[in-house]
Amino acid sequence: MSDATLNEPVLSVRDLSVTFATRQGPLRAVDGLSFDVGAKEVLGIVGESGSGKSVAMYSMLGLVRDSNVAITGSVKFEGREILGLSDRELQSVRGGDVGMIFQDPMTAMTPVYKVGWQIVEQIRAHSDMTKAQARSRAIELLGEVGIPDPKTRVDHFPHEFSGGMRQRVVIAMALSCNPKLLIADEPTTALDVTTQAQILDLMSKLQESYGSSIVIITHDMGVIAEVANRVVVMYAGRPAEIGPEIDVVRFPRHPYTWGLLGAVPRVDVKNRRLVTIPGTPVSPLDVPTGCAFGPRCQHKMAICDERPILRGGDGHVDACWLSDEQRVAIRSQATVRGVADE
Amino acid sequence: MRQLRRNRAAMLALGVIVLIVTACLLAPFYAHVIAHENPFASNITGTIRLNGKTVNVLQANTQGLGYGVTPIGPTWHFSNYFLGADDQGRDVFARLLYGGRSSLYIGASSAVICVAVAAIAGVAAGYFGGAVDWIVSRIFDIIWAFPVYLLAISLSVILETNGINFLFIHIEQGSLTIPILIIASVFIPYVGRPLRGIVLSLKEREFIQAAIGSGASDFHILRKEILPNVAPTIIVFFPLMVAFNMLTESALSFLGIGVQAPQASWGTIINDGLGLLYTRPLVGIMPGLMIVLTAGALNVLGDGFRDAFDPKAKLRGSI
């Protein structure tokens, strides 16, 4: 593989906007989202519920079925525009080149079919394997995702699995056609804490062996810190901050990210009080014309009535009017206050 | 409510229902003031003036073998015999309006009784559980397992010929109350079962558990927490049950075991029209059209109610 193809992003999203026409007026769920996902990269998209992160992913693959939706912008998968393709044209992309993992493994599988049948169905939709071949591949996959005794379990129904095991089956299904990109929508949210860690480990391990790129959607900065290489922080459908995971977690630039990180319990600081972001998420029907986070921001300035653009350097950008000096000042103040609180 | 008002189909249906109900309520006005006919008495030798000529209401049969008589057809004059006469020489239009009163009255009152009893029984069974639930559910099971039509027919046969003389209850034979009670009781499980299920699942919800935990009285919980949550389902069921019960009433009356002569309902008039099917088809067709129109409007209204109040309700798609 040449360097050129290595560097070409697997997924390239430019100015993606998703607008629903509602009785109360247009609802802009995603507003001007742009990012790239490189080969073997794990991109985390983080934000509160309702920040448009799932809708953005679903809209790319035509999984938003609302007839009142308008999707604009450009989404290129391996250089090919996939936005606006028909269901038929998208069939080979969905499930073939792009695998998906969903939030709730309890409802993600058709309840009346055996899990093996469901995996075989997907394999045979994208290859010309025989039923027997697909079945032995399904058993192999179930083993790979850590399901004990896959030869028996392949003939069990979804309701016969526990939540964590079901999510493993869903992952096996998503990987069944060796996808180049895996989109995981809150894959651990519906699971209990120990299972969450196991699933994240599994995903990291499989990402290495399959070499897929991953987009992981979550509201949990902890998940981001664990698996992501790069992060997109979303607020009210807009990107608030984009950057490498280390930078965003260690040196967050946007006040919203500060709030998000404050909401993660840390082991290195004892008894630190969890910080909450004051106010409630903005209604997507009523996003301010200026900075979307403005109404909740403690550092709001007059200029915030104008919409900030993404700026910064070294691949770490954010949409905020604060100057670098102001940020340093506020951050050091916050640290002092955090220590004083103890 | 606002959503319902925006639903044009439902509003149109409501208009149709109001129109039909008003027309039927005005039945005595038409019969006595406009037509001057008694819709419940035979008028075999009657005559009317038509285009300045005096015409017999019942004329010698001109078709077939020439037996019997053919009643006059529709005059299309909004005086008497607007829709013609039946084989007893009675004014069909007046009977149609009076029959509509019976049909609507039976449909609506049996729906009220049915939904009320089903709501009480279903909510009690779901809320109190235990012995109450067991007894109510078994009664539902048995009525449910019964062939509905045959149960209604069996009860009708016995009650219509004897009336009800049970303890202190005395209902004369031929009273409209008998079909009302029969139709109401056979459909109780149909409404009661889903309500019981809703209450059962409500009981598991946090806010009810909280109310129970905080020591609120059963009455308080039922009135303040349960009732507001089952009310939408009850409201949605109501128009569907009126339509359903009206269709059942008309079928029983058609078979001669619903509304009894001299009373009329749309079902009995269709039966009257059976013998005149090939000579005066309107006698049988008009009441049927009225049933279709009314039941259809009620069903559309029920759909509108469901969309507005209880979008998640999984009712057996009306009827």
Added chain:
Amino acid sequence: MLRFILRRFASAVVVLFTISVMVYLIFFATPGVDPAARIAGRSASPAVVEQVRIAFGLNRPLPIRYLLMMDHLFIKRDLTSYVNIGDKVVPQILAAAPVTLSLVLGAVVIWLIVGVLGGLVAAANKGKFIDPLIMFLGIAAVSVPAYWLGEVVNLITQNELHSSVFAWLPAPGWVPLTQSPGEWALHLLFPWLTLAALYAGIYARVLRAELVNALNEDYVRTARAKGLSERRILLRHALRCSLISITSLFGLDVGALVGGAALLTEVVFGLPGVGLLTYNALENLDLPVIMGTVMYGAFFIVLASAVVDVVYALLDPRVRIV
């Protein structure tokens, strides 16, 4: 599974017994009802009524009379009519059953095809013009009294048009399948359509509602994300799951119809099925025949609901009891 089936059928027998007792009580023990007086006729003298009472064994205690009637109905199978003395009830029902079965089975085929197609097309085109159109037709179909529709059909096909457009159509009546399959189908064509109209309406409406619900489920999104075709998602996933609730409805409806609920269609088209038999018995108040037909009907309904529960367990792995 076998134990589940056995238990289900045992409870069906209990329900049947309860129904037989209830029907018996309704007809023979309702306060103010005297079967003897009814058999003897309206103007019979008290002495004649008494004679009838003894002749029909109506003077014996109620439980004994119940057992005797059940004995005559199910074991000796020689229960006779009170009205047409000498007519045995059981053979009459057995002769009428094929008529009802022919009527119901033909209608079932039509309503399933029309109803399922209607529901599928409406759900697949939700929000487009064809969806409300199908739903409107569905409402019209469920609002039409079946017997009246039958009459209108008779009026159209048997009256003036019978000499022209419908000249190929025989007069209403019944021809056994074994006698002439063509005539059998021709005689039943309009009864089938009439009976099927109502149920096609119901099924299209119910199926559409179920499908619309199913299409909003997570598993449909998964199926789409797997890269399946829209047709496969609709048929193999959404429809397959919706069929579970349709099946229970279907079983109960077929049971009720075979059990006598097709009575009105039979009466209107003069088909000598169980419904017509019941209707005639009702007109004469022929209690043994009514008892027999009601028990026959109850049998099919209870049987159907037991079969439905078993099929339900087969269709939905979640309720399977091992």
